[in-house]
Amino acid sequence: MDGVSTAILLLLLAVISLSLTFTSWGKGQLPPGPKPLPILGNLLQLRSQDLLTSLTKLSKKYGSVYTVYLGPRRVVVLSGYQTVKEALVDKGEEFSGRGSYPVFFNFTKGDGIAFSDGERWKVLRRFSVQILRNFGMGKRSIEERILEEGSFLLEVLRKTEGKPFDPVFILSRSVSNIICSVIFGSRFDYDDERLLTIIRFINDNFQIMSSPWGEMYNIFPSLLDWLPGPHRRVFRNFAGMKELIARSVREHQDSLDPNSPRDFIDCFLTKMAQEKKDPLSHFQMNTLLMTTHNLLFGGTETVGTTIRHAFLILMKYPKVQARVQEEIDRVVGRSRMPSLEDRVNMPYTDAVIHEVQRFADVIPMNLPHRVIRDTPFRGFVIPKGTDVITLLNTVHYDSEQFKTPREFNPEHFLDDNQAFKKSPAFMPFSAGRRLCLGEPLARMELFIYLTSILQNFTLHPLVEPEDIDLTPLSSGLGNLPRPFQLCVRVR
Template identity: 85%
Template sequence: MDSTNTAILLLLLALVYLLLTLSSWGKARLPPGPRPLPLLGNLLQLRSQDMLTSLTKLSKEYGSVYTVHLGPRPVVVLSGYQTVKEALVDQGDEFSGRGSYPVFFNFTKGNGIAFSNGDRWRALRRFSVQILRNFGMGKRSIEERILEEGGFLLAELRKTEGEPFDPTFVLSRSVSNIICSVIFGSRFDYDDERLHTIISLINDNFQIMSSPWGEWYNIFPSLLHCVPGPHRRLFPNFGCMKALIARSVRDHQASLDPDSPRDFIDCFLTKMAQEQQDPLSHFHMDTLLMTTHNLLFGGTETVGTTLRHAFLALMKFPKVQARVQEEIDRVVGRARLPSLEDRAAMPYTDAVIHEVQRFADIIPMNLPHRVTRDTDFHGFLIPKGTDVITLLNTVHHDPSQFPAPQEFNPGHFLDDNEAFKKSPAFMPFSAGRRLCLGESLARMELFLFLTAILQSFSLQPLVAPEDIDLTPLSSGLGHVPRPFQLCARAR
């Protein structure tokens, strides 16, 4: 009898939950979109090889706000600068949630800074921003670390002696070392096995998540979890990275001095100790491991990928490369490395870097957002908990903001007097409440690394400039540039 009562109670609870859910959706006025099929949703209208292009085409048919069903799940899609800005900036609180992204969430369980929500996300973000600032983010001290690392990078490029090489691993080691020095307290030697492991795991996962396999996993995680394919490497890779971070955390615990923190991990461990009696604390071992992973992933892959896109663009447009080098020679000379103070006197170089980020559009669909409450938007009522895709590619290619969006043109960021001109539609780090917390660090790295390289080397392609293909190899999570080699010839 008890089991029968329990079953009845569970059934009643399930019915109540279903009624509440239907009631909430019954009030909804979701934007129009293509008619979905049961279970499959709109997958027949979405090209599995290029979902980004499919979603962009649908925006031309249904407008800047429409609904698409990824499997059985309705998702609101926003396109164009004005609409994305209204959501992420003007109504930032309502659109500040993190949407479903099973590839990451099934690993982090919502414990990392990038894929957490609510009070946990706010606590972790506030803490992380403060600690990163304390360790020099956006300040002179972090600039000195980048300049030091730039010296090591230049030495590696000299070793190529002008012969062809693939820049992927060379750039990734230098870029990763910056965030590693903040997290772990010191940089790694370029032959250190831990650095090689970090880079290979991150690069592999970024490429898988940017492929159709990664996109399909996010739509049907339960099904794809059992299907063979390259996506099956994702979670073993995540596990290896977690184990590497955990080993470092144990080393930190053995030598921790709360009064003299050496790095991000020390500060997090100290915060954990301070709040260990608080049952509601968001600072525990899982959040430390996952937040560290998120920082490593974001701080390694995006800048390294952007620099590779920059190399391709500068080789395809040699006049642009020559003009940047002329500006470096005129403002900085050859006797010292460029510094951040030089950036204000180098508007063309600054414009080129911004145009690389706009044109390359590294994270074209942004990370998914989620509305935190029932939200009125453009005459529709989007229910609390609805996921939202903001198509940053349509922001960076909005003709109302960039006159020739399909062309690589540094003039998009120069005024009539050839001075640098900001654009409100420049959103490579997203916008609003979920703005990438590493933005200032990434901008410093891009300027200092690229100018140091071009000061000492000319980038020479192995093919004719007109044969260089700037279209990405894949475009799921990220726009991954096509593999290439180049020669770095000493100037």
């Protein structure tokens, strides 16, 4: 088949897909939205800006619930705290499906804990939550691992001797080692090639998927599969990651003792053996590979990216950094590392960390959801199988929930007595049935890492604080901070 014939075939498939989509308009009272064009959908309304900005702008015109077409794919978009909360929390079961995300689906084929659906997802989530708890998630034992890893990170920072450095790789190695110790049974040395390869694959993919290339692939995957570009590197990275994980699984199989599991992989292999005669079992080899990848990706990139945002913010606002250090000195001192027990006595530090997460808004559009049945919602009816985008950026920047949403302001999480206060509109880990299962681990890491670093060092920018740019480099899957270097000087 020549190139012209292929292009015509793709065009016909797109037209058929769009026609089938339009026929479902009568199957419910869909929310309003901009009129789509054949094949392109609403691409013209989205063409001039990044997808996040465009969708946020459309919500101001069409309201907190509206319909948009990303190419031929119909999507309902939700914005603002009240609307998102009503969907993910109040109607959590109805909105519990996983929506289409082609750049991931190309790799996972709907397998693994993050991108599976239905009974498989429920079984995998229950199993994974239990196993992670068994290996210390949210408990003292995992705190000890974080403290140990934090001490290795501090040593690396001391070796910079106050000279400028890029924090990306240094932070990624340390953060990734926490989830690696749970999955693989032990941490890696910082120069271990397996750890370095994991980080290269994850960092590169997160950057590409947060770029316009990643956004366009999710809108027109069939077309971009034929085109050159950095998006093709995503799938090479996925393949390399899968092989790396498979090699570790083979090593585990050779030394497995079902009565004494060492880590997540051992527990999964044991479960596979227990259910090997069940043709309906959800515990298969590919599911193990995909779930391990999902845990590694989620446990490495988001925490590391959040800490980089925190570095930029603390350097831009040195008075905030100094006040956090004063609280650390008063509550913890200098003779020991901070522990989770200190957090209750450190309301300002806790507020700063929460405000960093709100302000940085690392996953601004959430992963897509899908309604699992025809769902009445705010005067409309969303047909079964419709993808739903929940704009978490409009939750974190909701002026009814935060006094100065466009400003970094730790007072958002402090009451009149300067005690820490929670906010229901704090959703960096999403909410409801699809709440990130790594939330307890991530919260522990952020507190221990940031307090330990600020206990020992002061962060210094290479430019004047007022010249630090906090606007993201790109806003696709993630809000990526702009590249920067800094100096850390011993206090």
